[in-house]
Amino acid sequence: MALLNDLLNLNLSDSTEKVIAEYIWIGGSGMDLRSKARTLPGPVSDPHKLPKWNYDGSSTGQAPGQDSEVILYPQAIFKDPFRRGNNILVMCDAYTPAGEPIPTNKRHDAAKIFSHHDVVAEEPWYGIEQEYTLLQKEVKWPIGWPVGGYPAPQGPYYCGIGADKAFGRDVVDSHYKACLYAGINISGINGEVMPGQWEFQVGPSIGISAGDELWVARYIMERITEIAGVVLSFDPKPIQGDWNGAGAHTNYSTKSMRNDGGFDIIKKAIDKLGLRHKEHIAAYGEGNERRLTGRHETADINTFLWGVANRGASIRVGRDTEKEGKGYFEDRRPASNMDPYVVTAMIAETTLLWKPT
Template identity: 85%
Template sequence: MSLLSDLVNLNLSDSTEKVIAEYIWIGGSGMDMRSKARTVSGPVSDPSKLPKWNYDGSSTKQAPGEDSEVILYPQAIFRDPFRRGNNILVICDAYTPAGEPIPTNKRCAAAKIFIHPDVFAEEPWYGIEQEYTLLQKDVKWPLGWPLGGYPGPQGPYYCGVGVDKAFGRDIVDAHYKACLYAGVNISGINGEVMPGQVKKCRVSSSFYLR
């Protein structure tokens, strides 16, 4: 192994109580993810024990340049499948310094519904399906498609098996395992109708809304 690989896989728990917390939030487009890391003094399992943090919202299209500070409120913690050990992923939402949710903070409105007594007394369940397409390295063309061409007719690929039908299976399985390691409640995966297309189903009980 190279020195870089050794450092990437370095287990901090062997030498320090310190933990890397990766704060994650949704950017101004509503589609892009943003993150920044900070060191905390020891293992944390309750998001309320983590400090709030800030970022430059003018760089994420979430605040004007003359008043750019946005505050991150930790809302949920997941185990970090990349750094592993006691390191964590921290799902956050964003507020103005005055404590008002910024316009792209959709979780806040949803949380108000979920904490209403009539809703809180129930056990809400909902399903979220995530679909994505794997692209060939260095070209913007789906995995399993001939470069510049098209695959065979739809049919063999849906829930298919075999190297000529289930493309990128190692990547898909790695993603699946990383989510389960982190504590994301994924109910299953399957190949979709197009080569290189994958669907993951997550079943969640109110996720981090309450």
């Protein structure tokens, strides 16, 4: 084991200019992250200077076997916390050999919205609160829970400490540091209401980078749980009954909302979101109806309401924003398994580009 660790921790820059690039992409389910590595002749900091690469789309549910080649376009570079040194993680999106985005490539359409001049001018900021659950590998039951049984009811676990309240902190802290090392704008972590459930926050990030950073943060968490021997779940309601679900609350502001008089802009944006509630819900994650029940700090999936400091609302405005007359709001509807490219672009499109008829 010691020799294996020595080899894993070799510093390549002592002996070679070459670096390892781990290309990351999203598979056919829309939630399965995939990755593979290649050697580059030297360090690279601009994703557009990286070579395109291909993979077998028939093995990821993204292409038929008789025409299985899918092309990866590098889009964002992060430092690799696993290999370290000059090695990198590369977030990619996927195209046909003819250069068409494949159907599961949600980044392509998001990038179009975020490059629209009206959106660029408003500098949309996002902060995404990613909730997730850590499961025991053998039984797919939350860590810290008795197998086949239940812990004491919710109450002491939220931001809790102690061996009977906080389960998996080593995974959570490793992930926090690894994300900061990678260059992800991770802004915090906390234990959630259901034991075995945690949250990390990514942001504030501008435009398309919010999606890139959240996906790479998810990738890093998948890798860490692989090492730790626990299973990562983004199910919006992993345990039925009187237990909180898992969401990905999305905080949002534009330049106009952050400036004086911004509260009026916020109210107009929320009105527009209300008019398109059904379309947003349809795009906010699979199985979200199991979570958005009107209980456990959610609004009912069929109801749109907003309020100041109201955790049972679809959209929550903070007390500070109300007091200062400017700031941001929080869309509490997205599920933990949402695609951040879809959600962030849709919020920008509805609030900045869409004109209600």
